[in-house]
Amino acid sequence: MPEAPGGTLYRGREGMWSWVAHRVTGVLIFFFLLVHVLDTSLVRVSPEAYNVVISAYKTPIMGLGEAGLVAAIVFHAFNGVRVILVDYWSKGPRYHRVMLYVVLGLFVVTMAGFLPRHLMNVFGGGH
Template sequence: MWSWVLHRITGVLTFFFLFVHVLDTALVRVDPDTYDRIIETYKNPIVGLMEIGLVAAVLYHALNGIRVMLVDFWSKGPQYQRVMLWVVLGVWFVVMIPGAGRILYNTFAGH
């Protein structure tokens, strides 16, 4: 059940990010100077930490989505759904460590 809840939450978070991303990118056509100023406001540590949250949400949502498809469309999916959840969490952790490290490096040291 918690994987279902987390899947829904990460889907909504990803949707809201994409919504804001489309809006701020659309500004480049309306007023390029305003777009540049908004992009500059994103270059701070708080947004860097939010990027880690975004990567975590998108990665979990994608990996769990594959698991959900396997449970739904593979005849043995329901039998292995718990094992697949642990695989998803393991892969998520293995990919998140270097991803978060890179984002933290870029945020705090890699200007």
């Protein structure tokens, strides 16, 4: 299989895979948004209806889903900033690969702050 030519931004390696991940996470977040507006709209039906549906978000399986959703959002957000820098910063295209590793580093730090707290809320006792 031929190697991707050197020096391209969006073909093979970090440039392309970050682009793929940006699309996949974007679509995931969009479909969750549609569902989320629908479930929130139940506040117009009755307090009981809303509480029943929102209690589904508090189960362990949905708790893991929320962790995945937050991970998708955090990656999409940080990589989005990287895309903006590639577009507007004069040195952006040169450092796009380094910036992806910065994005991944910030992703790990952010998730390290979020996950323990969220998982304790989901799986912790007292509820």
